[in-house]
Amino acid sequence: MISVQNLSKAFGSNLVLNDLSFEVPNGQTAVLLGKSGSGKSTMLRCLNLLEHWNGGRIEIDGKLLGATIDCDGRSRKWNAREEAEARRRIGMVFQQFNLFPHMTVLQNVMCGPRRILRQDETSSKKLAMDLLEQVGLASKRDDYPAFLSGGQQQRVAIARALAMRPSVLLLDEVTSALDPELVGEVLEVIRNLKRSGLTMVCVTHEIHFAQDVADHIVFMEDGQLVEEGPPEAVLVTPRTERLQKFLARFHSRTNGARATCPSA
Amino acid sequence: MELQQLINAAPLLLRALEQTLLIAAASIVISVALGLALAEIGLLGGRAATFVTRCLIEAVRGVPLLVFVFLTYYLLPKAGLNVETIYSGSIALSLFFAVYAAEIFRGAFRTIPKVQAEAGLALGMRTWQIQFIVLLPQAVRVALPSLMNLSAIMIKATSVVSIIGVWELTLATQEIVMRTLSPFTFFTAALVMYFVLCYGTVTTGALLAKRLNKAQRA
Numbered sequence: 001m002i003s004v005q006n007l008s009k010a011f012g013s014n015l016v017l018n019d020l021s022f023e024v025p026n027g028q029t030a031v032l033l034g035k036s037g038s039g040k041s042t043m044l045r046c047l048n049l050l051e052h053w054n055g056g057r058i059e060i061d062g063k064l065l066g067a068t069i070d071c072d073g074r075s076r077k078w079n080a081r082e083e084a085e086a087r088r089r090i091g092m093v094f095q096q097f098n099l100f101p102h103m104t105v106l107q108n109v110m111c112g113p114r115r116i117l118r119q120d121e122t123s124s125k126k127l128a129m130d131l132l133e134q135v136g137l138a139s140k141r142d143d144y145p146a147f148l149s150g151g152q153q154q155r156v157a158i159a160r161a162l163a164m165r166p167s168v169l170l171l172d173e174v175t176s177a178l179d180p181e182l183v184g185e186v187l188e189v190i191r192n193l194k195r196s197g198l199t200m201v202c203v204t205h206e207i208h209f210a211q212d213v214a215d216h217i218v219f220m221e222d223g224q225l226v227e228e229g230p231p232e233a234v235l236v237t238p239r240t241e242r243l244q245k246f247l248a249r250f251h252s253r254t255n256g257a258r259a260t261c262p263s264a
Numbered sequence: 265m266e267l268q269q270l271i272n273a274a275p276l277l278l279r280a281l282e283q284t285l286l287i288a289a290a291s292i293v294i295s296v297a298l299g300l301a302l303a304e305i306g307l308l309g310g311r312a313a314t315f316v317t318r319c320l321i322e323a324v325r326g327v328p329l330l331v332f333v334f335l336t337y338y339l340l341p342k343a344g345l346n347v348e349t350i351y352s353g354s355i356a357l358s359l360f361f362a363v364y365a366a367e368i369f370r371g372a373f374r375t376i377p378k379v380q381a382e383a384g385l386a387l388g389m390r391t392w393q394i395q396f397i398v399l400l401p402q403a404v405r406v407a408l409p410s411l412m413n414l415s416a417i418m419i420k421a422t423s424v425v426s427i428i429g430v431w432e433l434t435l436a437t438q439e440i441v442m443r444t445l446s447p448f449t450f451f452t453a454a455l456v457m458y459f460v461l462c463y464g465t466v467t468t469g470a471l472l473a474k475r476l477n478k479a480q481r482a
Contacts, residue, residue: 048386050382050386055288067275074366080391083442084385084388084389084390085388086388087385087386087387087388089450090387091386092386094382094383094386096379098379098380098382098383099383100380100383100397100398100402101402101480101481102401102402102405111387111397112388115393116387116388116389116393144480144481146481148478160387161386163389164387164388181377210476233271251270256383
């Protein structure tokens with residue numbers, strides 16, 4: 001279970017996370033929804049210690065993230081080694097895939113188990129091939145990322161993150177950089193992961209994505225939690241005016257797009 | 265007559281060429297290694313380390329090679345290192361060109377997007393793992409053509425160490441010219457040899473870079 005408690009973060013005088021609290025039970029998929037600048041990506045990056053917060057705390061499975069409490073009750077911030085070790089249990093997938101361009105697909109996926117966890121070649125390779133099979137890209141094992149479509153690259157990136165056997169997977173706008181026709185294949189992979197019971201936290205501004213994968217939606221604006229709940233409640237019967245506005249803008253935009261582009 | 269002279273001197277010229285190659289190869293390897301180390305210190309070290317490497321680089325860049333060679337030649341014995349001129353010359357070349365290699369590496373690292381390091385971080389890599397697994401292999405590919413170009417410059421620069429009496433292609437040519445009084449023949453011969461070496465280096469580098477890129481870029 002991921003538990004975020006009263007998290008605050010400021011870049012200078014700009015408060016990007018403001019007293020944010022939510023929980024994600026194990027095996028559930030939470031979606032942080034909001035427009036750009038709402039602080040949702042920053043929140044996700046905090047969960048992987050890519051950002052450090054100023055106030056509040058994060059616990060994963062009851063263990064404090066980013067600091068250790070001494071026996072005399074004082075907290076000590078983690079050093080680089082402790083942070084790296086924690087990140088090994090928390091997978092992250094980026095909007096722009098960020099595959100290593102000098103490695104083949106297989107090398108990308110093997111990189112974690114082989115070179116970070118120092119498992120032997122045979123088992124790393126087997127794990128990597130199993131994961132590539134799972135995302136439907138086993139046949140691309142010897143290709144370099146530049147020869148793959150965006151959707152394929154993103155599936156490899158998911159396999160690369162899964163190769164570390166993370167207990168939590170963080171997905172940062174993973175379909176936003178993709179052509180519309182490639183979104184489906186990535187969503188399919190995420191749905192399968194959800195079925196397998198992996199705990200996931202996704203960031204998106206796309207309501208369809210949230211609708212599709214979320215067990216729980218956290219709607220954010222200006223670094224604050226505005227509304228949260230299961231998708232059928234949050235998206236269908238929003239209680240707050242801010243969420244109603246967000247949803248209305250979205251609906252008018254998609255309707256507008258349909259009006260100008262009838263074939264879509 | 266002149267052809268006969270050339271044939272007579274050929275073994276000597278070839279031995280001199282070998283010396284030049286040896287000096288060049290050693291200096292290139294050392295200066296690339298040192299350059300990489302300097303670049304890494306500049307990238308990873310604290311503000312003080314970065315400042316010191318920056319000063320070193322700027323200082324050496326502002327000195328003519330010839331002066332640097334003389335300086336090394338006279339300073340090494342003072343530092344208690346009585347080495348043969350060939351070593352003194354090679355050390356001077358290695359140190360002098362290390363700063364250029366460092367600048368090439370620094371520029372190459374800069375072209376690698378920041379998100380690459382972040383991807384490594386997210387996987388749980390330590391700083392040195394990010395450097396060696398993620399960034400360096402990419403930076404080397406970017407740096408390769410420039411490094412090969414630097415190597416060609418260094419091959420030619422080996423001629424400068426003849427000034428402190430290192431016996432290599434240029435000094436040997438001078439000796440032969442003094443004996444045969446045929447400067448045109450022998451300096452042309454030396455020129456051709458330098459040209460073949462440099463052209464070969466640059467072409468190999470370009471070929472290598474092209475092959476790497478062809479494999480990895482659509």
